[in-house]
Amino acid sequence: MVSLLVAFIYCFFVPFKSTGLYSMFFNPATATLARERSLKLLNSTLVKYVFSFFSNSMSIFFVAILTLQMQNNMHKISFSKNIILCVFYLFCCSVVLLPGARWPVAKLVLTSVFAIVIKKRLKFNFLLFFIALLCILSIPVLLSILREGKNFSFLLMFKYYPYIFRRILVTPSQTGLWFVHYAQKFSFWGVAGIPKIASLLGEKGVNVANVIYLHYTNAPIASGLANTCHFFSYYSYFGLWGMIVFAIISIIILDLLFFSTTFLSKNTLVACTASLLVNSLSFIDADFTTALISHGFIPTILISYIFDYICKIKVKKATNISKQTINTE
Numbered sequence: 001m002v003s004l005l006v007a008f009i010y011c012f013f014v015p016f017k018s019t020g021l022y023s024m025f026f027n028p029a030t031a032t033l034a035r036e037r038s039l040k041l042l043n044s045t046l047v048k049y050v051f052s053f054f055s056n057s058m059s060i061f062f063v064a065i066l067t068l069q070m071q072n073n074m075h076k077i078s079f080s081k082n083i084i085l086c087v088f089y090l091f092c093c094s095v096v097l098l099p100g101a102r103w104p105v106a107k108l109v110l111t112s113v114f115a116i117v118i119k120k121r122l123k124f125n126f127l128l129f130f131i132a133l134l135c136i137l138s139i140p141v142l143l144s145i146l147r148e149g150k151n152f153s154f155l156l157m158f159k160y161y162p163y164i165f166r167r168i169l170v171t172p173s174q175t176g177l178w179f180v181h182y183a184q185k186f187s188f189w190g191v192a193g194i195p196k197i198a199s200l201l202g203e204k205g206v207n208v209a210n211v212i213y214l215h216y217t218n219a220p221i222a223s224g225l226a227n228t229c230h231f232f233s234y235y236s237y238f239g240l241w242g243m244i245v246f247a248i249i250s251i252i253i254l255d256l257l258f259f260s261t262t263f264l265s266k267n268t269l270v271a272c273t274a275s276l277l278v279n280s281l282s283f284i285d286a287d288f289t290t291a292l293i294s295h296g297f298i299p300t301i302l303i304s305y306i307f308d309y310i311c312k313i314k315v316k317k318a319t320n321i322s323k324q325t326i327n328t329e
Contacts, residue, residue, distance in 0.1 A: 002062070003088070006054045007095045013047055020100015024147045055096045055104055057296030060111050060278055061303050063092060064271035067112040068119060100147070102140035107278050109136050114274035137164050172285040176232030178216045179208070183236035193237035196289055208236065227285040234288070250288045261301060264308050272304035 016022055066089050073082050089108075096104040113132055116122075141160040145152055183189070192198050195205025213226040230250070235243040261272050275296075282295035292298050 002054070002058065003092045003095045006051060007091075007098065009047060010051055010095075010098050014098075019098050021094070021098050024100050024143065052294060053296070053299055056279070056282075056294065057275075057299040058303060059092050059096050059104075060107060060275045060296065061271060061300055061307070063089060063108045064111050064115045064274045065307070066092075067115045068267060068271060071116060071119065097143075102143040102147075105143070106136050106139045107281070109139060111274050111278045114277050115270060118270050118274055134161075137161065140164055168284075172228050175212065175226040175285075176228040178212050178226055179228055179232045179236040182212055182215065183239075188239050188242075189237045191237070193233065194287065194289060208233065229284055230286065230288040230291070246288065253292075257298065257301060261304065264304055265311070268304055268308040268311065271307075272300065275300045275304075 011019075066085050070082050070085050070089075073085070093105050093108055096108065113136070138157070141157055141164055142152070144160055144163075145156060150156060189206060189208055191201060192203055192206045193208045195207070198205035207225075209225040209227050213224040216226065217224065231243055231247060234246045238246070258276070261269060261276070264272055279291070279295060279297045279300055282291040282297070286295055
């Protein structure tokens with residue numbers, strides 16, 4: 001229901017034929033441009049935050065819950081229920097794919113893997129881990145092939161894997177070096193580098209990732225972002241000692257946030273942990289405050305508590321009804 005509402009709101013502002021999803025399948029030549037334009041067509045800041053909240057937090061948690069429910073139904077041989085849950089799962093994937101980004105769907109699948117591993121308490125197996133990683137990364141690979149309008153082949157597919165690995169493992173470090181070099185060449189950005197904090201202090205924020213992108217690349221898209229790990233970005237904002245202080249603060253905050261999840265019930269805790277593991281990947285290529293809020297870390301914890309509270313109310317009501325039935329008999 002929530003996925004349907006988010007899809008309706010998104011398509012209300014962005015015609016379906018203008019979305020990155022439509023271009024990826026039916027007009028690959030304009031897929032990259034359509035992805036950027038489909039986000040720009042979201043004129044409402046509120047709608048942008050709603051879609052970001054759904055894509056980075058709510059959808060991930062919902063997928064974890066759906067996965068656990070499907071796993072429980074497997075033991076009960078409830079195939080009809082699992083078919084319905086699979087439909088919900090695929091629709092959720094379709095909604096996060098609307099702008100045309102490749103990574104969100106892979107994150108949902110990765111959440112399912114984490115949920116199953118945690119639930120079953122599986123031991124780490126390097127071979128299975130490597131196979132699972134290849135399978136998950138095949139999603140952005142296939143979407144890249146679709147977006148570029150090329151004919152699929154397994155040979156072409158394996159040619160794309162180095163690019164995906166580079167995008168995940170190398171690019172954040174490379175852009176991090178850009179941040180450090182820019183700060184050493186010109187000057188540190190100061191608090192202006194964190195727009196949310198800068199606005200609270202009455203200062204004008206700067207989109208540093210965009211400035212770095214324009215300075216070090218010759219890409220035709222003027223609104224690109226050179227995202228990197230917050231250790232590099234905070235160095236460019238406050239220097240070495242500032243980076244160390246923020247690193248200590250970030251560790252303390254993360255420990256407190258993870259500790260707060262221990263009060264959740266068992267099943268909700270499994271879904272929450274799987275979701276947070278995926279959300280944690282955002283720290284690789286985002287500022288700490290951005291990863292915490294915009295990329296869904298804190299919102300996921302809040303959703304988990306709300307979901308847990310609703311489940312407890314339902315269980316309590318069901319228990320009361322059962323007691324009343326027994327007393328009546």
